[in-house]
Amino acid sequence: GSGRFGIVYDSSRDAAGQSKTKIERRMTVNIDGTGATDTGLEFGGRIRLRSDEGDTSGAVGSANIWMGNDMFRITVGNTDGALVNRIAYFDGTVGLTGLHDADNSFNIGTFQSLLNTYSSRGNAGDVVRLDYNVGGFGLSVSTDSTGDHLSNGSEDAIAASYNFGDWTVAAGYAKNANNATTAAGELDMWSLSAGGQIADFAVNVNYSDLENVGSKAVLSGSYAFDATTVTAFVAHTDEDSFGSAGIGATGDETEYGIGFTHSLGGAVLAGGISRDYTEETMADLGVRFAF
Amino acid sequence: GSGRFGIVYDSSRDAAGQSKTKIERRMTVNIDGTGATDTGLEFGGRIRLRSDEGDTSGAVGSANIWMGNDMFRITVGNTDGALVNRIAYFDGTVGLTGLHDADNSFNIGTFQSLLNTYSSRGNAGDVVRLDYNVGGFGLSVSTDSTGDHLSNGSEDAIAASYNFGDWTVAAGYAKNANNATTAAGELDMWSLSAGGQIADFAVNVNYSDLENVGSKAVLSGSYAFDATTVTAFVAHTDEDSFGSAGIGATGDETEYGIGFTHSLGGAVLAGGISRDYTEETMADLGVRFAF
Amino acid sequence: GSGRFGIVYDSSRDAAGQSKTKIERRMTVNIDGTGATDTGLEFGGRIRLRSDEGDTSGAVGSANIWMGNDMFRITVGNTDGALVNRIAYFDGTVGLTGLHDADNSFNIGTFQSLLNTYSSRGNAGDVVRLDYNVGGFGLSVSTDSTGDHLSNGSEDAIAASYNFGDWTVAAGYAKNANNATTAAGELDMWSLSAGGQIADFAVNVNYSDLENVGSKAVLSGSYAFDATTVTAFVAHTDEDSFGSAGIGATGDETEYGIGFTHSLGGAVLAGGISRDYTEETMADLGVRFAF
Numbered sequence: 001g002s003g004r005f006g007i008v009y010d011s012s013r014d015a016a017g018q019s020k021t022k023i024e025r026r027m028t029v030n031i032d033g034t035g036a037t038d039t040g041l042e043f044g045g046r047i048r049l050r051s052d053e054g055d056t057s058g059a060v061g062s063a064n065i066w067m068g069n070d071m072f073r074i075t076v077g078n079t080d081g082a083l084v085n086r087i088a089y090f091d092g093t094v095g096l097t098g099l100h101d102a103d104n105s106f107n108i109g110t111f112q113s114l115l116n117t118y119s120s121r122g123n124a125g126d127v128v129r130l131d132y133n134v135g136g137f138g139l140s141v142s143t144d145s146t147g148d149h150l151s152n153g154s155e156d157a158i159a160a161s162y163n164f165g166d167w168t169v170a171a172g173y174a175k176n177a178n179n180a181t182t183a184a185g186e187l188d189m190w191s192l193s194a195g196g197q198i199a200d201f202a203v204n205v206n207y208s209d210l211e212n213v214g215s216k217a218v219l220s221g222s223y224a225f226d227a228t229t230v231t232a233f234v235a236h237t238d239e240d241s242f243g244s245a246g247i248g249a250t251g252d253e254t255e256y257g258i259g260f261t262h263s264l265g266g267a268v269l270a271g272g273i274s275r276d277y278t279e280e281t282m283a284d285l286g287v288r289f290a291f
Numbered sequence: 292g293s294g295r296f297g298i299v300y301d302s303s304r305d306a307a308g309q310s311k312t313k314i315e316r317r318m319t320v321n322i323d324g325t326g327a328t329d330t331g332l333e334f335g336g337r338i339r340l341r342s343d344e345g346d347t348s349g350a351v352g353s354a355n356i357w358m359g360n361d362m363f364r365i366t367v368g369n370t371d372g373a374l375v376n377r378i379a380y381f382d383g384t385v386g387l388t389g390l391h392d393a394d395n396s397f398n399i400g401t402f403q404s405l406l407n408t409y410s411s412r413g414n415a416g417d418v419v420r421l422d423y424n425v426g427g428f429g430l431s432v433s434t435d436s437t438g439d440h441l442s443n444g445s446e447d448a449i450a451a452s453y454n455f456g457d458w459t460v461a462a463g464y465a466k467n468a469n470n471a472t473t474a475a476g477e478l479d480m481w482s483l484s485a486g487g488q489i490a491d492f493a494v495n496v497n498y499s500d501l502e503n504v505g506s507k508a509v510l511s512g513s514y515a516f517d518a519t520t521v522t523a524f525v526a527h528t529d530e531d532s533f534g535s536a537g538i539g540a541t542g543d544e545t546e547y548g549i550g551f552t553h554s555l556g557g558a559v560l561a562g563g564i565s566r567d568y569t570e571e572t573m574a575d576l577g578v579r580f581a582f
Numbered sequence: 583g584s585g586r587f588g589i590v591y592d593s594s595r596d597a598a599g600q601s602k603t604k605i606e607r608r609m610t611v612n613i614d615g616t617g618a619t620d621t622g623l624e625f626g627g628r629i630r631l632r633s634d635e636g637d638t639s640g641a642v643g644s645a646n647i648w649m650g651n652d653m654f655r656i657t658v659g660n661t662d663g664a665l666v667n668r669i670a671y672f673d674g675t676v677g678l679t680g681l682h683d684a685d686n687s688f689n690i691g692t693f694q695s696l697l698n699t700y701s702s703r704g705n706a707g708d709v710v711r712l713d714y715n716v717g718g719f720g721l722s723v724s725t726d727s728t729g730d731h732l733s734n735g736s737e738d739a740i741a742a743s744y745n746f747g748d749w750t751v752a753a754g755y756a757k758n759a760n761n762a763t764t765a766a767g768e769l770d771m772w773s774l775s776a777g778g779q780i781a782d783f784a785v786n787v788n789y790s791d792l793e794n795v796g797s798k799a800v801l802s803g804s805y806a807f808d809a810t811t812v813t814a815f816v817a818h819t820d821e822d823s824f825g826s827a828g829i830g831a832t833g834d835e836t837e838y839g840i841g842f843t844h845s846l847g848g849a850v851l852a853g854g855i856s857r858d859y860t861e862e863t864m865a866d867l868g869v870r871f872a873f
Binding site: 033126 | 292293294295296301304308309310311312313314315316317318320340342343344345346347348349350351555556557558578580581582
């Protein structure tokens with residue numbers, strides 16, 4: 001499991017009765033079961049306990065169950081879809097908490113977190129994902145909405161990644177990323193990422209295009225020295241049509257952020273600041289640790 | 292704990308927007324605490340985490356607490372009543388998931404799962420059960436609705452079992468199996484079972500009668516060879532009066548099913564097919580494992 | 583974790599359809615994570631699973647996260663406020679379950695459990711508490727309502743304790759103990775306690791005053807012999823004005839109780855009886871154990 005606490009500033013919390021700062025606090029406990037058959041097929045499952053500041057109780061995330069070997073694996077339940085599993089969306093994440101998560105290219109204006117992603121308190125949506133890995137090559141395919149005897153709109157996705165030495169590239173496509181129940185309402189998304197390491201520098205680009213809404217390109221870099229790592233990103237969103245991603249004004253917007261982590265040996269001091277497409281600022285500072 | 296996943300077919304899911312198939316997925320984690328006094332009295336408790344396909348989060352079942360020795364034991368809380376604890380209702384269970392659970396004689400037409408039974412996501416209903424075991428003889432008595440300072444209708448039950456060699460017989464009676472709050476609304480149930488082993492064959496009969504509703508007799512058998520076991524059952528329900536169990540038409544109905552398990556050494560491949568009193572068909576196939 | 587079960591009598595449950603007795607049952611599982619940095623700073627977190635009689639499912643309490651050393655510690659989240667952390671409110675607790683909890687001086691008439699206290703099923707209210715300990719001296723300060731970006735009324739508290747040999751004294755003050763959102767509605771509380779040990783006898787006094795409501799003084803004592811401990815308390819509440827604490831009649835009220843625990847070596851037999859300010863009687867008897 002892991003824990004973290006600290007302070008968060010959010011400039012958007014400026015209504016009457018609101019406070020721009022709050023105390024962040026999170027605890028995560030993973031309960032994992034694993035085993036293997038006589039023929040070497042591995043299997044397991046995960047269920048997570050999670051508590052955050054401001055909750056009225058802790059939560060139990062829905063589980064996922066998996067089976068496979070080094071080459072093939074099937075994962076069923078509350079798990080990432082193919083894109084989130086393969087694309088390097090998170091290399092530019094800054095701060096203790098991730099702040100606006102503006103460094104994830106799948107967050108385009110008001111369209112946030114559409115893609116199937118493991119949910120710590122809920123259920124990603126009954127995902128089934130198949131992974132295939134051989135050498136540096138990996139392929140994932142996924143669908144969702146599989147557990148309810150309904151023929152409703154599902155997100156179907158495919159993504160591939162290729163690793164060569166210090167560099168990894170990935171690309172993927174999700175049909176009906178927004179789980180629309182009518183064909184006319186479906187929004188498809190495609191994404192790609194490329195990242196690698198040059199001595200103490202890490203660099204990543206990730207790009208996503210959401211049909212009829214807009215596209216977002218993110219460039220991020222990290223520099224590690226002694227026990228400290230500094231990470232920064234800049235992201236640019238272009239709307240497909242004026243206001244289609246909730247930006248309007250000029251139809252495009254730049255987001256950016258910078259953060260650091262400093263190892264305390266067992267725990268990590270982390271902080272950062274970011275600015276999102278609404279031109280609001282978030283900042284945080286705190287400590288996180290694993291146990 | 293344990294996990295399972297697979298595919299389920301249900302012919303009854305044929306409305307517009309429905310799919311007859313779904314992906315089954317379950318994870319169970321038991322958190323058990325046990326200890327003993329200096330005089331050798333054992334005690335303990337169980338709390339269960341459970342997640343299934345289609346849930347919006349995992350669940351925490353209510354706990355049970357027990358204390359006793361080889362001869363006497365008291366169990367308090369979320370636990371089976373006397374009948375479910377003693378009667379061999381489940382020997383004919385088929386498939387990965389149990390399908391219609393039509394092999395349980397206490398499921399009579401539309402009257403399903405009335406008896407106090409451990410609930411993996413909820414609470415059986417604040418049961419208190421006393422167990423007595425000596426030699427091959429066992430006796431259980433139970434009541435429920437004990438935890439709420441209310442004098443509402445409780446299910447009170449008594450059941451006994453006797454084991455001799457490869458054979459076990461059991462019988463029991465539950466007053467107010469439906470937890471009616473008025474004496475006029477009470478439905479009593481009695482059940483019996485007999486089962487045993489002949490070489491690689493296992494055979495079981497279980498029978499239940501629900502007052503004013505109907506009765507159900509189930510015959511099941513299993514045959515084990517190498518790593519495979521095949522199980523089949525046939526069940527016949529007779530209504531006490533036309534339509535009293537929701538069957539009507541002829542006033543009686545036959546249900547049946549067949550399934551198999553095949554050990555993978557650490558995991559089990561399981562599948563089956565069954566037909567219930569509504570003449571609908573369910574089938575499933577998948578893998579389950581313990582960890 | 584721990585468990586308990588037994589029987590509870592409550593004379594106030596005398597309405598139609600009610601029963602004065604119920605079966606008590608509780609299971610508690612603490613999931614703790616701990617660690618330390620290279621420089622010896624310790625950190626950790628706790629999340630609790632809890633199930634009680636009468637619940638519809640088990641519960642996951644919100645978590646707390648802490649970091650510090652022998653001298654300083656910060657605890658964030660679902661945790662006791664400064665008063666409950668320092669004042670010896672609970673030395674006079676009787677019975678298996680605590681019964682009316684009338685021995686806690688912060689429970690004044692109808693004003694029950696206002697102070698920030700760790701919640702086993704919920705969240706104390708996003709408390710941040712700082713503890714300082716040196717020699718026998720300890721100081722705690724706390725606030726709450728820190729996790730929601732709201733500037734609503736918080737309970738702010740300070741308390742100190744001092745231990746010398748077998749005796750400990752403590753005092754504390756909470757501003758806005760009732761979390762009122764307007765200054766006019768705020769009720770402040772102050773408390774003190776003193777307790778110690780004389781051979782096999784333990785004695786404690788604790789006193790609380792809730793602004794505009796009333797005050798309560800509690801005297802309790804315990805006597806231990808062989809495997810048995812007997813504890814008794816008497817508490818007197820005075821209203822600030824007639825009916826201000828919901829007592830009325832004479833404007834003051836005496837509460838009392840007596841209980842025992844008897845070690846079974848691994849488990850404990852416990853029982854007690856108490857009378858509260860409404861002149862109702864509760865009694866209980868049962869077993870509790872840790873595992």
